[in-house]
Amino acid sequence: MSDSTKNSKPKSDRAYEKKRRNCLMCSSEFVSSWPGERVCQSCKSTSAWREGIAA
Template identity: 55%
Template sequence: MNTEGKIVEERVNVERKRRRCLMCREMFDSFGPGNRICKKCKSKQAWRSGV
């Protein structure tokens, strides 16, 4: 593994926690503060179209 991959992996381990999805309000496992939409909502047409 290269150095950059190791840094990203370590950062993900530090910031991972349960967060509330900003669309459906359900709790999900987030991989950092920038990950606020759950996978279920990201797969919906509204998310993909930017509505």
């Protein structure tokens, strides 16, 4: 078992470059501040988002 490739940390420690993407819920463009962010802030604040639609 060689862990030589796993010893170096993945790039997750790096600061995530903010990217523009389209919101999954309203399709409007927004800037995601982390890789898993797929919906805009306004949609996140809606109850629909909390229901788990984007799961």
